[in-house]
Each structure stands twice: as C-alpha cells, then as structure tokens.
Amino acid sequence: MSFDPRLIAGLRTCHGLNGSQIESFLATCTMVRVGPGTLLMCRGDVDGSMLFVLDGELEVFIGEPGAELVLRELTRGQHAGASNLLRLTPRRVASVRSVSEATLLVLERPGWERLVASRHPIVANLEAEVLQAKVRELHEMLDILRRVSPGEALPEPDPVIVPTFMQRLSARLAGRRAPPVQDAAPDPDDSAAHFPPWLAEKVETMRFRKGELLITEGGDRRDAFLVERGLVGRYRQTMRDDFIPLGRMGRGDLGGFEAAVEGSYPFMTYVALEDCLVHFLPYDLCADAVIGRTEADAELRASMLVTAANWHEAASRRLFQQLMHRDGGRGTNSSQPDDDTAWRSAWSAAASVA
Numbered sequence: 001m002s003f004d005p006r007l008i009a010g011l012r013t014c015h016g017l018n019g020s021q022i023e024s025f026l027a028t029c030t031m032v033r034v035g036p037g038t039l040l041m042c043r044g045d046v047d048g049s050m051l052f053v054l055d056g057e058l059e060v061f062i063g064e065p066g067a068e069l070v071l072r073e074l075t076r077g078q079h080a081g082a083s084n085l086l087r088l089t090p091r092r093v094a095s096v097r098s099v100s101e102a103t104l105l106v107l108e109r110p111g112w113e114r115l116v117a118s119r120h121p122i123v124a125n126l127e128a129e130v131l132q133a134k135v136r137e138l139h140e141m142l143d144i145l146r147r148v149s150p151g152e153a154l155p156e157p158d159p160v161i162v163p164t165f166m167q168r169l170s171a172r173l174a175g176r177r178a179p180p181v182q183d184a185a186p187d188p189d190d191s192a193a194h195f196p197p198w199l200a201e202k203v204e205t206m207r208f209r210k211g212e213l214l215i216t217e218g219g220d221r222r223d224a225f226l227v228e229r230g231l232v233g234r235y236r237q238t239m240r241d242d243f244i245p246l247g248r249m250g251r252g253d254l255g256g257f258e259a260a261v262e263g264s265y266p267f268m269t270y271v272a273l274e275d276c277l278v279h280f281l282p283y284d285l286c287a288d289a290v291i292g293r294t295e296a297d298a299e300l301r302a303s304m305l306v307t308a309a310n311w312h313e314a315a316s317r318r319l320f321q322q323l324m325h326r327d328g329g330r331g332t333n334s335s336q337p338d339d340d341t342a343w344r345s346a347w348s349a350a351a352s353v354a
Contacts, residue, residue, distance in 0.1 A: 010077040011052055011105075013125050025122050028111030034098050041081060041096040048109035050081030056102025060094045073099070082130050085112055088309040121293055127301055128291040134308040135261040141315045142236045142246075142267060149322050151242030154235065154271050157211025195279075198296070204280040208272040215256050215270045222259035222266060222283040224304075227251055230276025234311075235269045247314060248273065257304045260286035 008014055014022055031054075034040070040051060043062060051058070058074040071094060074080055080096045083089045085107070116123050195203055205228070208214055215221050217237050227249050234255065235243040246268065249255050259266045260283050281300075289300040 010054065012077055013079065013122060013129060016125065017121060021121055025115065025120065028114055029105045029107050032104050032106060034102050034104065036098055036100050038098045039095065040098065041092055043092050043095045045092045046090065048085055050079055050085045050107050051096065052079045052105040053077065054103040054105060057099040058096055058102060059099050060096050062094050082126060083309065085109060086127065086130060124291055124293045124298065127305055131290060131301065131305045131308055132261055134312045135258050138308065138312050138315055139262065139267050141319050145244055145315070145319055145322065146236055146238045149238065149244050151238040151240060151244045154243050155211050155233065155273055157209060202282055202285060206278060206280065208276050208278065210272055210274050212272045213269065214272065214278060215266050217267055217269045218265050223280040224257035224260060224286045225255055225278045225280045227253045228277040228279055231273040232276060233271045233273045235271060237269065243269065254303050254307050257286045259283065261290055261304065263287065
C-alpha cells in the first residue's frame with residue numbers, strides 16, 4: 001500500500017512503531033477517500049470495524065434526522081469504533097459521518113485478529129489507548145456524579161469483641177491464650193500459590209473484616225487488588241462527604257488499577273462488605289502492563305480493559321438516569337443509555353453542572 005508517511009505519523013496509535021511495523025499494520029487496512037456527508041457507521045451495527053482519520057473531519061452523533069445530537073468531532077489522528085472492534089460493546093453505540101472530505105484507514109475484524117495472532121505492537125498501543133480513555137472518562141463521570149447524586153454512609157464495621165480482663169485472666173489460669181484482636185494484615189496461610197511463580201512472589205495477600213477500607217479515594221495505597229473471597233464495594237465520595245455506591249466485586253474481580261492507568265491516585269474507595277481475602281498487585285506491575293508487550297502484560301491489560309469498560313458503562317447509565325431524573329427527562333435526545341452514547345449525552349446535559 002502506498003501512503004504519505006506524514007499522514008501516518010499523525011496517528012497516535014502508531015507512535016513507537018518502526019517502518020516495517022507500520023507497513024505490516026497498513027497491510028491489514030484499507031485506505032479510502034470519502035466526500036462530506038458520507039454515513040460511515042450506524043448505531044446498532046455489529047460489523048466490528050474501526051476507522052482511523054488521516055485527514056479531514058468526522059462527527060459522532062445519535063438521534064434521527066431533525067433531532068440529532070452531535071457527541072464529538074474527530075480530526076486527524078483520532079479514531080472511531082475501537083470499543084466494538086475490541087468486543088467491549090456488542091453493537092455500535094453511535095453513528096459516524098464525514099463533515100468534510102476525509103482520508104481514512106479502515107481496519108476490519110479479520111485484519112485485527114491477524115495483528116493479535118502475530119503479537120503486533122499496535123495491538124498493545126490500541127488497547128492501552130482505549131483503556132486510558134475509558135478510565136479517564138470514568139473519572140470524569142464520577143466527578144459529575146459526586147455533585148448531583150445522593151450518597152450514603154459507608155458500611156459499618158462489625159463490632160470487635162475485645163477480651164475483658166477477667167476473660168484474659170481466666171484463659172491464662174486455664175493455660176490458654178486469649179484470642180488477639182487482629183487488624184487487616186498479611187495472610188501467610190492463604191498465599192497466592194495459584195498464581196504463576198513470577199507473580200506469586202510479588203503478590204501481597206491480606207484479610208479484611210467487614211467495614212474495613214482496602215483503598216481510599218486519593219489515598220497513598222495505589223496497588224490494584226484481586227478478590228479471592230468475600231465481597232468488596234466500590235464507592236465515590238460526594239460533595240457532602242457521604243458516598244455513592246458504585247457496585248460490588250466478588251471472587252476473581254480486579255479493582256484499584258485506576259491509579260496505575262492514570263499514573264495518579266485512586267479515585268474510588270473500596271470497602272469490605274463482608275469478611276474477605278484479597279491479593280494486592282503492585283502499582284508498578286499494573287502501570288507497566290498498560291502498554292507492555294509481554295504475554296503477561298497483555299493478560300493483565302485485558303482484565304483491566306474489560307473491567308474498565310464495564311464500570312464505564314455502569315457509570316454512564318447511572319449518570320444518564322440521575323440527570324434525566326433531575327431534569328425531568330429533558331436533558332438528552334437519547335432514549336437508550338448505552339455506554340459511550342449515554343456518557344456523551346449525559347455529559348451534554350451536565351455541561352452546566354460540570
């Protein structure tokens with residue numbers, strides 16, 4: 001495929017690739033030139049392709065003619081359709097059309113699957129770009145929710161039974177030790193033996209009692225964690241210093257990785273909803289996996305990506321419903337609060353709030 005290197009250089013997804021890697025990526029794509037007003041993607045489609053803008057301008061919109069809501073504009077270097085290509089959404093959540101003449105690269109699913117099979121570095125680049133966007137937009141949505149949503153108190157810890165003096169004395173006289181009062185602590189008896197050896201040595205396994213905090217919003221602990229047993233709740237603090245419940249996490253669920261993806265601090269609080277056991281994954285391990293190209297990086301990044309997409313969708317629905325309730329149903333033209341569509345619609349309705 002012949003191409004102008006200056007056009008390809010504008011694609012953020014291609015940053016860091018050498019000439020041969022760019023050539024092999026382009027071999028999986030089709031370059032097209034379209035005129036203004038061309039409908040390129042339709043909401044509800046399941047074709048699983050994505051577009052890269054080499055030049056020109058596109059717009060993403062929802063709604064019927066005469067009642068359309070433009071959600072955002074796309075210019076050189078940006079793309080559309082990645083969530084559908086990565087199977088994070090089953091159908092397209094918005095439509096895309098050209099505003100001006102535009103030169104586009106079209107990547108369809110068979111080409112993407114060849115790139116994945118060959119472990120092409122652009123796979124890590126695109127996954128990282130989508131992951132970072134999902135986490136950034138999730139953070140922005142929660143910033144709005146904390147202003148417009150009612151909150152509640154965090155779950156209360158179960159009362160800690162402290163042995164009395166007489167109980168301790170009785171235990172000593174009987175030759176027994178009184179049970180100690182334990183805080184959240186490493187659990188050496190329930191190690192991460194089922195992890196690969198390279199990971200097991202980095203994991204810190206800890207028990208938490210109901211009501212104890214695993215990670216606090218803005219706190220110093222920036223590690224991710226994997227739930228082994230029990231339930232963990234996600235919360236966002238409101239402007240009134242109570243908390244919005246965002247969802248529950250159970251066995252096998254990953255949390256706390258937002259700090260590593262953003263290179264900052266956690267923007268959610270995680271609380272044990274019942275006695276639980278979790279494995280903490282180091283911050284650096286997760287940060288490296290965001291863009292890393294090893295098989296282990298890809299596996300961890302995929303877990304973060306799917307989780308972030310699910311949280312993103314749940315937050316968009318929550319924000320959409322909250323704003324519709326607040327505005328009496330007048331805040332948006334969208335009737336289906338799906339993922340990015342709901343977020344962009346809710347964002348438009350929330351402009352005065354944000």
